[in-house]
Amino acid sequence: MVESRRVTLKDIAKSLGVSVNTVSRALADKDSVSEDTRAKIKAEAARLGYVPNSMARSLVLGSAMTLGLVITNPSNPFYAQLISTIEQRGRTHGYSLMLLVTEESPEVDRKAAETLLRWGVDGALVVPVQGEGEHWARLPESGIPMVCLNRDFPALDLDFVGVDYHHASFQATRHLIEGGARSLCLLEEDLPISPVAERSAGFRKALTEAGITSSEDPVISVPTRRRESLALPWEPADAYRLAQDIVNRGDLPDAVMVGNDYFALGVYRALTEAGLRVGDDVLVGGFGDHPFSAYLSPGLTTVRLPAAEIGTAAVDLLLQRIRGNDGNAVAEKRRERCELVVRASSRASKGTTT
Incomplete structure (x- = not known):
C-alpha cells in the first residue's frame, strides 16, 4: 500500500524549478510574480492536488479565519435557515464555519464555550442555553467577539440579534x-x-x-x-x-x-x-x-x-467587532420584526x- 502524503509548496517548487518563495507569492496572488509564472504555478498546484494548510496560514496571518456557531437544535427549521445564511455570509468574507450543537444541555453549552476558546476562532455566534451565562462572557474577555442569536442575556454586556x-x-x-x-x-x-x-x-x-x-x-x-x-x-x-x-x-x-x-x-x-x-x-x-x-x-x-435577515445582520455585526471598526462601542441589541x-x-x- 502506497502511503499518501500532503503536497507541499516545496513539491511544486521542485517540479517547476523555482523557489518556494516564488510559489508562495504566486499562490497568494502577490504582484511580485509575473502573470505567466503565476499561471504555471497555479496549474501545477492543481495537477499535484495541492491544498493550502489553513492552520499554517492562520499562524502567519494571526487569524483562524473561522467563525464559531453554536445552535441548540439544527432540525429546527428556523435554525436550519439561520445556519445556511450564516455559512454563506461568512464564506463571502473568506471565513469558514465551526458548528457546535448543544441540544439544550447546559453542560454541553459550557463545553461549547470552552471549545471555541481552545480553537481560537475569530468570533462566535451563539444561541445559548439560557441560565448561567458567565462562561459565554469569557469569550469577549479573551478577545473573541461574540453575538448572541435569538436568545439574549440582558444582564451581560453582549451583542444580540434576534426576533421581536x-x-x-x-x-x-x-x-x-x-x-x-x-x-x-x-x-x-x-x-x-x-x-x-x-x-x-x-x-x-x-x-x-x-x-x-x-x-x-x-x-x-x-x-x-x-x-x-x-x-x-x-x-x-x-x-x-x-x-x-x-x-x-x-x-x-x-x-x-x-x-x-x-x-x-x-x-x-x-x-x-x-x-x-x-x-x-x-x-x-x-x-x-x-x-x-x-x-x-x-x-x-x-x-x-426573519431567519435570513437575522443571520446576515449577526454576521455583519460580528465582522464589525472582529475588525475593530467601532472603537469601544457598547453592546448592540437588535430585534427584527416578523x-x-x-x-x-x-x-x-x-x-x-x-
Whole structure:
C-alpha cells in the first residue's frame, strides 16, 4: 500500500524549478510574480492536488479565519435557515464555519464555550442555553467577539440579534381577536427561555388591551422537551393530547395560538377528530411558517420569522467587532420584526406585516 502524503509548496517548487518563495507569492496572488509564472504555478498546484494548510496560514496571518456557531437544535427549521445564511455570509468574507450543537444541555453549552476558546476562532455566534451565562462572557474577555442569536442575556454586556417575539405574538393574537375570538389560549414550550417568555408576554398584552379575562391561566405549557432524545425540537403529539383535554373538558376557546407550527399539527388533529372545523369553530394561529403550514387544510395563519435577515445582520455585526471598526462601542441589541402570514385558519384573506 502506497502511503499518501500532503503536497507541499516545496513539491511544486521542485517540479517547476523555482523557489518556494516564488510559489508562495504566486499562490497568494502577490504582484511580485509575473502573470505567466503565476499561471504555471497555479496549474501545477492543481495537477499535484495541492491544498493550502489553513492552520499554517492562520499562524502567519494571526487569524483562524473561522467563525464559531453554536445552535441548540439544527432540525429546527428556523435554525436550519439561520445556519445556511450564516455559512454563506461568512464564506463571502473568506471565513469558514465551526458548528457546535448543544441540544439544550447546559453542560454541553459550557463545553461549547470552552471549545471555541481552545480553537481560537475569530468570533462566535451563539444561541445559548439560557441560565448561567458567565462562561459565554469569557469569550469577549479573551478577545473573541461574540453575538448572541435569538436568545439574549440582558444582564451581560453582549451583542444580540434576534426576533421581536413580543411584538409578533401581540400582533398575531390581536389578529385572532379582531376575527371574533373572545376566549383564547396559548400552547407554549416549557423551556425557560426568552423567546417563550416574550411570546407569552405579547399574547397576554393583547388579551389585556382587548379586555379579555380568564379564570384560568390562558398560557398552557407543552412538555415537549422532557425526553431523552431531542432529535426533533417539537413533537405534535404533546399538543395533540393537550388539545384533546381542552376539547373533552367542554370549555372550548374561540381561538388557539401555538408557540410553533408543529404544535398546530396536533391541535388540528384533535379538533378534526372532535368534529370541529378549524377556521370556523375554532381559530388557530401559529409561529414559524414552516414549509408544511401553507399545505394544511385549512392553511395555517402563522408568524414568519426573519431567519435570513437575522443571520446576515449577526454576521455583519460580528465582522464589525472582529475588525475593530467601532472603537469601544457598547453592546448592540437588535430585534427584527416578523411578518404575519394570514391564511384560512383565522377566517381572513389578506396578510399584514407586523
